[in-house]
Each structure stands twice: as C-alpha cells, then as structure tokens.
Amino acid sequence: MVKVIVAGFKGRMGNTTSHMIIDHDDFELTCVFDPRATEKNLSEESEFKDLNVPVYNKLEDINTSDIDVWVDFTAPSSVYANVKFAIEHGISPVVGTTGMSDDQVVELQKISKEKKLGGLIAPNFGISAVLLMQFAQQAAKYFPDVEIIEMHHDNKLDAPSGTAINTAKLIAEVRAPKKQGNPEEKETLAGARGANYEGMHIHSVRLPGYVAHEQVLFGSKGEALTIRQDSFDRVSFMSGVAVAVEKIQGYDELLVGLEHIL
Numbered sequence: 001m002v003k004v005i006v007a008g009f010k011g012r013m014g015n016t017t018s019h020m021i022i023d024h025d026d027f028e029l030t031c032v033f034d035p036r037a038t039e040k041n042l043s044e045e046s047e048f049k050d051l052n053v054p055v056y057n058k059l060e061d062i063n064t065s066d067i068d069v070w071v072d073f074t075a076p077s078s079v080y081a082n083v084k085f086a087i088e089h090g091i092s093p094v095v096g097t098t099g100m101s102d103d104q105v106v107e108l109q110k111i112s113k114e115k116k117l118g119g120l121i122a123p124n125f126g127i128s129a130v131l132l133m134q135f136a137q138q139a140a141k142y143f144p145d146v147e148i149i150e151m152h153h154d155n156k157l158d159a160p161s162g163t164a165i166n167t168a169k170l171i172a173e174v175r176a177p178k179k180q181g182n183p184e185e186k187e188t189l190a191g192a193r194g195a196n197y198e199g200m201h202i203h204s205v206r207l208p209g210y211v212a213h214e215q216v217l218f219g220s221k222g223e224a225l226t227i228r229q230d231s232f233d234r235v236s237f238m239s240g241v242a243v244a245v246e247k248i249q250g251y252d253e254l255l256v257g258l259e260h261i262l
C-alpha cells in the first residue's frame with residue numbers, strides 16, 4: 001500500500017486527486033494539506049464523511065513519519081518550499097504544480113540525488129499532452145518554424161502554461177535558435193506576438209469554460225501541420241498521477257516529464 005499526502009487538496013486538481021487516491025486499491029490517503037483548510041479531519045466534509053484522514057493547514061505541523069509519496073497540486077508560489085520539505089523528510093514528490101524556475105528544479109534535483117530519492121515533476125499528466133510534446137519534437141526536425149498556442153480556464157495563475165514551456169524546451173533540443181517572421185516586424189500593440197522562447201512564440205488564452213488545451217502550429221513552404229490536444233476534464237490527468245504514485249519510489253532521482261516513467 002502506497003501512503004500518500006495530497007497538498008492542495010481543496011483545489012480543483014487536489015480534490016480530483018484525493019478521490020482517485022481514495023478509490024485506488026493500492027493507495028492510502030494518509031493525510032491532506034492546504035493552508036485554506038479550516039477542518040481538522042476530512043470526515044468534516046460531506047463528500048468524504050466516511051473517512052478518517054487528518055487535515056493540515058501548516059507545513060510544519062505535518063506528521064511526516066508514515067508518508068511515502070507527496071502529491072503536489074498547489075500554486076507556483078508554494079511548490080518549491082513544499083517539494084523541498086517533502087524531499088528533506090524522505091517523501092517522494094509527485095509534482096503537477098507548474099511555475100517553478102529552472103534554478104529551483106535544479107536545486108531540488110540536487111537534494112534528491114544526495115538522498116537517492118525518487119521523484120517526478122510532470123508539466124502535464126495527460127497522455128494526450130505527453131504525446132503532443134513528443135510528436136511536436138519529432139515534427140520540429142523538419143518544420144523549424146513553429147508557434148505554440150495554449151488555452152486554459154481563466155483561474156490559471158501562471159502564463160505561459162508549464163506544458164507550453166516544456167513543449168518549447170523539447171523543440172529547442174532539436175531545432176537551432178531561429179528568429180521567425182519578418183525581421184522588420186513591429187508590435188503596434190505590445191504583446192501581440194506573445195512570449196518568445198528561443199525564437200518560438202507562445203500565446204496564452206484564458207477563457208471560462210476551457211480546461212487545458214494546446215496547439216502546436218508548424219508552417220513551411222506551401223504546407224502546414226497542426227498538432228492539438230484537449231483535456232476536457234481533470235480526470236484526464238489521473239491515470240498519469242496514478243502511474244507516478246505507483247512507480248516513483250523505484251527511482252533514485254527527481255525526473256522531469258511523465259514520459260520517463262511510462
């Protein structure tokens with residue numbers, strides 16, 4: 001039985017993940033954490049009324065003695081401190097929260113390596129997004145002119161999305177830096193061309209009704225290729241989270257990308 005804490009359990013992803021952990025035969029929801037929580041036990045919530053799961057709202061109060069895996073769906077401002085805390089207490093992190101800097105990820109990888117502790121940061125747990133990133137990397141070898149459009153619900157805190165940044169990073173591994181478009185182009189409205197990652201433009205759309213969607217557009221002489229994925233529901237991320245929770249203790253370093261454990 002894998003003993004799991006869900007950080008950010010009061011949020012959209014944290015709630016969906018808590019249900020998945022509870023329903024999974026091989027996982028036990030040991031406790032949950034969210035600074036927004038006022039209850040002391042999950043049983044105080046009607047949807048969890050038959051459970052006995054301690055609730056924490058302060059990091060330093062968490063009883064870390066019997067937790068194997070820390071699932072984090074919190075916020076860009078808190079994820080680094082949470083994951084560092086987990087690693088320092090020998091708990092394998094499975095991290096979906098986006099918005100960490102490259103330096104923060106490198107620092108966490110260093111601490112994990114010293115402790116020989118398995119962990120995963122996945123910019124996206126959806127298989128459609130993992131495949132989109134792989135297909136996009138493959139296509140970029142032949143189509144170096146590319147733009148990324150990511151579309152999300154309007155409560156999202158970070159832009160561009162972690163998935164869009166990761167897509168651009170994967171493409172950059174196979175594509176020489178390139179300035180796209182007309183060298184003389186000028187924005188008559190600031191931001192019109194979006195963010196720029198090594199010459200690739202990334203556009204962020206935020207709209208009510210959307211969940212998580214991405215398009216990668218490639219253009220060449222007389223032809224174009226568009227790759228698109230859609231997460232219509234947050235359950236789409238759960239099989240990826242479950243695989244990570246199940247397997248992550250078998251590794252001895254902090255990996256980035258679900259594809260490394262599939």
Ligand SMILES: NC(=O)C1=CN([C@@H]2O[C@H](COP(=O)(O)OP(=O)(O)OC[C@H]3O[C@@H](n4cnc5c(N)ncnc54)[C@H](O)[C@@H]3O)[C@@H](O)[C@H]2O)C=CC1
Pocket residue numbers: 007008009010011012013014033034035036072073074075076078079082095096097098099122123124125126237
């Ligand atoms: N990797 C993936 O596949 C996915 C990643 N995400 C990412 O997960 C994160 C959470 O997304 P949502 O659930 O939509 O956000 P949300 O805003 O619904 O939930 C975040 C929760 O974290 C809590 N929180 C804030 N600070 C905290 C802390 N220090 N410790 C513990 N909990 C804390 C908040 O009170 C809130 O309940 C975002 O960064 C989002 O981009 C979302 C969907 C899929």
Ligand SMILES: O=C(O)C1=N[C@H](C(=O)O)C[C@H](O)C1
Pocket residue numbers: 098123124125152156157160161162163164211212213
């Ligand atoms: O905030 C979200 O919702 C999502 N965040 C992740 C990201 O930033 O890429 C993953 C997915 O797109 C949903």
